[in-house]
Amino acid sequence: MAPRLPRAVEAPQLSLPFDLILAAALGAWHTLAYFYTEAWWLQLGCVALLAWRVSSVAPARAAALGWAFGTAWLIAGTWWMFISMHRYGGLPAWMAAGAVLALSGFLSLYLGAATGLFARWRRGRPLPDALLFAALWLIAELARGVVFTGFPWVASGYAQVDGPLATLAPWVGVYGIGFVVALLGAWVAFAWLQPGRRWVGAAATVAVLALASTVHSSFTRSSGTLSVTLLQGNIPQEEKFATEHQGAALQWHVDGLLAATSDLVVAPETAVPFLPQQMPEGFWESLRGRFATGPTHALFGVPLGDDETGYTNSSVGFAPGRAEYRYDKRHLVPFGEFIPFGFRWFTQLMNIPLGDFNRGVPNAPSFAVDGQRVAPNICYEDLFGEELAARFVDPATAPTMFANLSNIGWFGDNIAVDQHLHISRMRSLEFERPMLRATNTGATAIIDHRGQVTHSLKPYARGILEGQAQGREGLTPFAWWASRFGLWPLLLAAAAIAVACVALPRFARR
Known part of the structure; x- marks a missing residue:
């Protein structure tokens, strides 16, 4: 007679309101790891507790818990x-608070569907x-990061930028790290519910984290060094596009550009706040003439275009x-920069200048600076590693460093600055490329190819x-696989794992 397997420990039954509050508290609490990245372990704990709850309830309730956590x-x-x-x-x-709630709730439908299907x-x-x-978690994150142009801010992998799993970034990117986070957290939770196996998941997680912390791969080599100057104007957002203040804001940035003696000077997004037809007479010609000779190259943000052809949020290099x-x-x-179909009424309620730009071309060339290929990205473009990867198809023209030109003064003095810095650090880890961050209010910094901040300014x-x-x-x-296939390899791998776990009983029951 075959030995009887020990009965799994039953999770306690909680009332639906308490369960939803618990899930929401876990979702909110684990975002601390995106600000205090040294607390990367906090995310693993919160994910483990979510997995524990959704494993013990009906699918509909599990979906509600996942949605509450995500929202x-x-x-x-x-x-x-x-x-x-x-x-x-x-x-x-x-209305602004309702918009944040509605967006968060809508984007969390992906996670709700994932936890419901898991149950x-x-x-x-x-x-x-x-x-x-973990496979369903990954599919939900990919959906949030891609569908409807994508909103991958606070994707789960970013909380691990200072954790041992960061060593996986050059292999699988931020979404792959998120898969491992979900796998380890869920394994701890599910093993704990099995008598005789309670410490298996925890021991395996510790082993994986210890092993990951010892991996220090290097796939790139030095291509030379640039001296760089980065400007941080700290122009208050309410003054940036106000006519009476634009002259002073412009003058500070111009003075900084003209005074630089380094190989490259970078000024932030819309450092020149004027449209071409609004610029002072002779301004453009004189600025271009300053960099026509000498050792210094300049890269700065400026809106370009006209009413007939449309406008672009651009950076120009001299x-x-x-x-x-x-x-x-x-x-x-x-x-903020384009109006989704059917939402013009909403944007017309806000006073945001230049809110409907034309898109630039894909896979744009880099800016050549003394043998280096500097690839600009503007504002939150550095959230989309798969799009930056498109520039690496040809190694001969691939960027040797990135430059992020940002203005997140729109969001005040809060955690957004540190979050965006960690996002840029993750891109440096994925591609093993330095990132130069020239921002209006912060974080202005130089990040090396290991994702470490080597130089920085105090924000604000x-x-x-x-x-x-x-x-x-x-x-x-x-960089190799994402430049050729985008995020498809991750999606297909997640789908294959999910199908194997569902459709192959022998595998699932081992």
């Missing part, structure tokens, strides 16, 4: 959008169930002896940052 996660991680819509956009407070398909065995949970370089932002911010203060940045050549595994 609180996004509200806690992106509440600063309220500031841009209310303080600077002029939207009534109740329906789970097999009651720790490792297969953990793999199923280099000695060459025609001016131009990069037009391609991945635009919904409502006017300043000029000078330092060295080492360019890199060569391709990480992530």
Whole structure:
């Protein structure tokens, strides 16, 4: 007679309101790891507790718990959008708060669907169930990051930028790290519910984290060093596009550009706040003439275009002896830089200048600076690693460093600055490329190819940052596969794991 397996421990039954509050609290609490990245372990604990709850309830309730977790996660991680819509956009407070809640709730439907399907398909065995949970989690994150132009802010992998799992970034990118987070958290939870196996998941998780912390792969080599100057104007958002203040804002940035003696000087997004037809007479010609000779190259943000052809959020580069370089932002911010179909009424309620830009071309060329290929990205374009990867198809023209030109003064003095810095650090880890961040209010910094900040300015203060940045050549595994296939390999792998866990009973019952 075959030995009887020990009965799994039953999770306590909770009332629906208490369960929803618990899930929401876990979702909100774990966003602390995106700000205090040294607390990366907090995310693992919160994910484990969510997995524990959804494994013990019916599918409909599991879906509700996943939705509550995701909604609180996004509200806690992106509440600063309220500031841009209310303080600077002029939207009534109740409507701005409602917009943040509606967006967070809508985007959390993906996670709700994932946890609901997990509760329906789970097999009651720790490792297969953990793999199923992680696969569905990954599919939900990919959907949030891609569908409707995508909103991957606070994707789960970003909380691990200072944790041991960060070593996986050059292999699988931020979404792959999120899969591992969900796998380890769920494995701990599901193993704990099995008598005699309670410590298996915890021991395996500790082993994986310890092993990951010892991996220090290097896929790139030095391509030379640039001296760089980064400008941080700290122009208050309410003054940036106000006619009576534009002259002073422009003059500070121009003075910083003209005074630089480094190989490259970078000024932030819309550092020149004028449209071409609004610029003072002779301004453009004199600025271009300053960089026509000498050792210094300049890269700065400026809106370009006209009423007939449309406008672009652009960066322009001036280099000695060459025609001016131009990069037009391609991945635009919904409502702030383009108007989604059917929502013009909403954007008309806000006072946001230049809110409907044209898109730039895909796979734009880099800006050549003394043998280095500097690839600009503007504002939250650096959230989309798969799009930056498109520039790495040809290693001979691939960027040797990135430059992010941002203005997140729209969001006030809050966690958004640190969150965006960690996002840029993740891109440096994925591609093993330095990132130069020139921002209006912060974080202005030089990040090396290991994702470490080597030079930085204090946020919300006017300043000029000078330092060295080492360019890199060569391709990480992530750069290679993402440049050719985008995020499809991750999606297909997640789907295959989910199908295997559901459709292959023998595998699922081991």
